[in-house]
Amino acid sequence: MTDDDEQRQRRDRAIRDAMQWTPEAQARAADTLKKLRAGELRMFYCTERGKCGGKPHGGYPYPHARADQYPPPGVDWRIWAEVGGRGSGKTKTGSEYTLKVSDKAPRIGLVGRTQADVIDVMVDGESGILACARQKGIEVDYQRSRARLVFPSGAVATLFSAEKPQKLRGPQHNYMWFDEPAHYDDIDEMWLQGMLGLRLPGKLRPHALVTTTPLPTKWMKALLADPRTRAVRVSTFANAANLSEDYLEDIRKKHEGTRMGRQELYGEVLTDVEGALWNDQLFTHVAKQRPRYDRSVVAIDPAGTANRRSDETGIISVGRLDDEFDVIRDRSGKLSPTQWADRAIAEYERISADAIVVESNFGGDMVKTTIENEAKRWGTAVRVVVRRAMKSKQLRAEPVVGLYEQSRVNHVQEHGLAELEEEQLEWVPGKGDSPNRIDALVWGITELDGTIGFGRASSPASFRGGGPGGPGGLPIPGMMSIGNGLPLFARGRR
């Protein structure tokens, strides 16, 4: 039996059920009614179309669809974009709406970021299609090996992972649901293929639902600017009634009051901060740290030094391979001197760094001594390089921004650099002190790029080998190296 036969058969059964009131249909209907009466079934969409705010009432004595979880009114839209904070109910909306349209849309496409996301979140997750169907007594047949769902109407939903955009080339759909597309590796290709195939004629005009936490990417901005898109923004707190206290407290602690929080909690698409040195387009992400670097350093900008208003210590590790720099890890935090020294040393060991870089102007010698003493206690030896700043923070940061503009700086995603990125996007020179993470980043990259300030490209060989003048090899204008940056402790592998 072909797919089409099977589909036709199921559809015929549904129609027979509805039209002829067969004994089977009666049994099914009676069963549903019984479950409904017993309060075992939970319909999501109520007769109030969301005016109730999803709060329990009358025939729906449990939390259900809020207004934002209904499709937009009218028929002149093609994309419904549910843009929300973490836990705001995006996936729930996707699952419930998909079940709803499965009556009318014979060919459905479901897309997630990875295969695991599609299966564990969209299909089998706590707010996935199967869980939502169960609540309503709808039988959805999940055919795992064929990567598809079959609905009672006969509608077939095919599962796609954004890891394999080529699979979306060809298939046509009446309706598609994309969960978290702002976070796909190659959303442009995925979107193009999805939209090209979204053209099957039928009872339903072709349309798609996008449920995502936002990111200020080109794709996201274009989607929201498209006149055929209807976007709804939902905050995490709109769904507070359905989230655990612990969850709410955790994400509040993490994000409330920050710029990132506007995105992660309130679903805002952040725009560039006027006057900030970095913007979102400058970030290039790589998934993993590389197996080896030509050179790498840990840079530290301690809190509590004289010029600091912030109480956080910036600790950033950076590696260089040929002409590219990887920002490896951010170990910054509110730390006591022993704590930041320990973290810097641990990171130094972990990435087999060449040096720990410290700014001398404000308590640099104290920082160096602290690290050295702590290293001794560990029974290890680290090389601490003390650099003196001769230029303003902005002038020191600008050449580093230049490297970003040349796409020569990558952010290693596996360790999470969101807080650093937030500081980079927010800091406006001249308005407040530069944040410690940025200072540490700038020192780290400057240290690895022996040429910043010379205005010419470097060849990696020019700063390897640690000739006279220290490991940087070259003197850096605007910077004076103290003690020539020579190793404090000899380390075997150099």
Ligand SMILES: Nc1ncnc2c1ncn2[C@@H]1O[C@H](COP(=O)(O)OP(=O)(O)OP(=O)(O)O)[C@@H](O)[C@H]1O
């Ligand atoms: N209107 C609603 N009524 C009852 N429960 C809801 C409603 N909306 C969402 N939920 C529940 O709230 C929880 C979070 O929802 P969901 O997983 O859909 O959020 P999300 O925005 O996709 O989260 P994440 O950002 O983690 O992907 C789930 O348990 C879901 O079932």
Ligand SMILES: [Mg+2]
């Ligand atoms: Mg989700």
Ligand SMILES: [Zn+2]
């Ligand atoms: Zn209601």
